[in-house]
Amino acid sequence: MSRAAARRGDAFAGDTFQEARQQGRWTTCPHKMGRGGGPVGGRMLSRPLLNLIVRDEGLVRGLADPEARVLIEWLVDRAEESVGTGEDGTEAVRRLCRRGRAIGRFVLLWCHVQARGAAGQLAASERFTWPLPAASMDPCVLMQNILAWETREWRSEPPASCRRG
Numbered sequence: 001m002s003r004a005a006a007r008r009g010d011a012f013a014g015d016t017f018q019e020a021r022q023q024g025r026w027t028t029c030p031h032k033m034g035r036g037g038g039p040v041g042g043r044m045l046s047r048p049l050l051n052l053i054v055r056d057e058g059l060v061r062g063l064a065d066p067e068a069r070v071l072i073e074w075l076v077d078r079a080e081e082s083v084g085t086g087e088d089g090t091e092a093v094r095r096l097c098r099r100g101r102a103i104g105r106f107v108l109l110w111c112h113v114q115a116r117g118a119a120g121q122l123a124a125s126e127r128f129t130w131p132l133p134a135a136s137m138d139p140c141v142l143m144q145n146i147l148a149w150e151t152r153e154w155r156s157e158p159p160a161s162c163r164r165g
Helices: 003-008 017-022 047-054 065-084 089-112 116-125 139-156
Strands: none
Touching (some): 065 139, 089 116, 089 139
16 A cells, blocks of 8 residues: 555555555444545445446436546445445435436536536526536536535535434
8 A cells, every 4th residue: 555545544555455444544423424525334225226337328418527437436436335234225326316417407407518507597496406517617626615515514414314404
């Protein structure tokens, strides 16, 4: 493992599972977050739940590979966190995919189609809480900024299984 990876605390940046576990970087505790923002060593999604995400063409339609990859990774991380809270997995993944499709469509409209008005209408109708970009941006950077905002919002809310209503 490189020194830079050791400083960052990357769990599998060249070391073995045993080394990561001995150094305390592999855990099943959902409160210890990994490099991608998800739990390190937390629950993995079952194949049917993972297929709901990776086989949904609507998530990445119109997006370039970099922003599509970022979106899919984010969805898998959030789905793993949802399943770890005891929430119904299928319903949580479907809800996340709907949110992901809306975010992907926003990035498509804002960056690729340059339809800022339509993107603003979509943001209003989907009740996105993140601020709209001030100007043109690289689509991958915009996707990363949006998903970072969504992650902060996601973690500040109680899980759906704990909400009343």
